[in-house]
Amino acid sequence: MTAPAPSSSEPHSSEPDSLVPADEDRRCVGCGYSLRALTLNRCPECGLEFDPDRLPQPSIPWLLEESFSTFVQTVGMVLLHPRAFGEHVWRDVDISARRSTRFRWITVGVACLSMLAVPLVRIPSFYAIIPALFLAAVSGFFFSVATGNVEISPFVPPPWAQRVRFIRLQGMSCAGLALSPLVPLAALVDALIHGLAKVGMLIPLAAAVVLLAWLYGSLAFQAMGGRRTFAQLLEHVLLLPLLWLMILTVGVLLAGGLFAIAVVGYRIMSM
Numbered sequence: 001m002t003a004p005a006p007s008s009s010e011p012h013s014s015e016p017d018s019l020v021p022a023d024e025d026r027r028c029v030g031c032g033y034s035l036r037a038l039t040l041n042r043c044p045e046c047g048l049e050f051d052p053d054r055l056p057q058p059s060i061p062w063l064l065e066e067s068f069s070t071f072v073q074t075v076g077m078v079l080l081h082p083r084a085f086g087e088h089v090w091r092d093v094d095i096s097a098r099r100s101t102r103f104r105w106i107t108v109g110v111a112c113l114s115m116l117a118v119p120l121v122r123i124p125s126f127y128a129i130i131p132a133l134f135l136a137a138v139s140g141f142f143f144s145v146a147t148g149n150v151e152i153s154p155f156v157p158p159p160w161a162q163r164v165r166f167i168r169l170q171g172m173s174c175a176g177l178a179l180s181p182l183v184p185l186a187a188l189v190d191a192l193i194h195g196l197a198k199v200g201m202l203i204p205l206a207a208a209v210v211l212l213a214w215l216y217g218s219l220a221f222q223a224m225g226g227r228r229t230f231a232q233l234l235e236h237v238l239l240l241p242l243l244w245l246m247i248l249t250v251g252v253l254l255a256g257g258l259f260a261i262a263v264v265g266y267r268i269m270s271m
């Protein structure tokens with residue numbers, strides 16, 4: 001077997017000293033300077049060294065290290081610095097599928113536990129467990145489906161790598177849901193103000209804040225990460241709540257059906 005002779009038309013062979021190919025948009029993790037076609041593994045702008053054989057890590061705290069504090073920092077980044085978060089779709093960085101999935105499931109878990117906590121806080125009886133379980137079942141179904149890869153207008157960029165990064169980061173754009181402990185907290189404060197018999201405006205207010213944060217994070221990611229047009233963003237802001245309502249209805253019907261079966265089964269067993 002003979003090795004093929006190097007072709008003179010191959011793009012990299014004409015620049016043998018270049019560490020990062022000219023068609024790769026790799027940037028310095030320290031300052032964002034383009035590392036394209038450099039001959040030394042050191043950023044000319046800030047002096048940071050890089051490994052030319054491995055894609056750099058993104059500057060998203062949770063994807064660098066998993067901890068409570070990086071989780072909180074990442075929620076803050078998605079909501080307060082959506083441009084810095086979304087720009088990672090367009091950079092040649094290594095977005096860990098495992099870590100982005102775990103971020104999404106932790107967020108969904110926080111939202112479900114918060115929903116479960118509301119009746120437990122408000123109903124001072126053992127039977128609070130029934131609405132709590134019902135709410136947990138509905139929210140478990142709703143949040144896990146609604147935070148999935150919901151594409152109203154599909155994101156199809158020219159290189160495949162961007163689509164992979166888009167999908168992985170989109171899973172994290174539900175970060176606003178991590179604010180959902182505000183809802184049981186509002187239920188507790190409301191009970192202290194109005195007593196248990198009356199429900200004030202605090203609970204729906206807290207729920208609205210969480211939903212708006214979720215919607216905002218999702219939209220801001222579509223705008224910054226997906227570089228959507230105004231028409232596509234409008235489509236998102238109008239259709240996404242409708243889609244959420246549909247998923248919620250299916251969740252309520254499914255959980256209601258399961259509970260009806262459980263009640264009928266219990267009656268038959270105890271007859």
Ligand SMILES: [Zn+2]
Nearest residue numbers: 028031043046
């Ligand atoms: Zn630099």
